[in-house]
Amino acid sequence: MxxxxxxxxxxxxxxxxxxxxxxxxxxxxxxxxxxxxxxxGAYVEGISKSENSAAxxxxxxxxxxxxxGIKGDDGLxxxxxxxxxxxxxxxxxxSVIISELLEDPDKMSEFxxxxxxxxxxxxxxxxxxxxxxxEKAIEGAKAELAERRFEDHKTKGGK
Numbered sequence: 001m002x003x004x005x006x007x008x009x010x011x012x013x014x015x016x017x018x019x020x021x022x023x024x025x026x027x028x029x030x031x032x033x034x035x036x037x038x039x040x041g042a043y044v045e046g047i048s049k050s051e052n053s054a055a056x057x058x059x060x061x062x063x064x065x066x067x068x069g070i071k072g073d074d075g076l077x078x079x080x081x082x083x084x085x086x087x088x089x090x091x092x093x094x095s096v097i098i099s100e101l102l103e104d105p106d107k108m109s110e111f112x113x114x115x116x117x118x119x120x121x122x123x124x125x126x127x128x129x130x131x132x133x134x135e136k137a138i139e140g141a142k143a144e145l146a147e148r149r150f151e152d153h154k155t156k157g158g159k
Contacts, residue, residue, distance in 0.1 A: 001071070001078075002114030008092045018093060022067035022115045023078055029117065032066060053102070060101055060108075061089075067115045 001023040010016050024032075068088055069080035088094050101108045131139075 002067075002111060004097055004111075006093050006096050008096045010092060016093075020088070020093060020097065021069060021071045021078070022064065022111070023069065024067055024115050024117065026117050026120070028066060029120070056102060057098075060098060064098065 001021060003019055003021055005017060005019045007015065007017045065082075065085045066080075068085050069078045070084060071078050101111055
């Protein structure tokens, strides 16, 4: 879960400081992975390499729509809906947050890593350390998965 605290001026001219929460569960991440051509990683990489700032704005707005929600006081629930996101989009806080993400690649990375399931991020960093680059880590993970599937197949009587 990523918590972002921002100070902004509301539409009544009052300076406010509020915290906003963003999160993706593993299931939500899998859904995003399934609907994006080439997977979420390829989609993000394409946007990050693009010189098209409009595409980046659309992407971060869409991505935030999947991540933003209201955390329950008991910590058990994290409510998300189109209505909740649309309400958030109408605030100056949203404008401050999205502008910061678009203007600062380090803040964008921090946000992206913060909303991801933390065990997946740990696996990602372990793979980076093992393989040296994101591209090699992805290829290594694919090879390891194929090997595990092959070993499972052999132990179940396959040839």
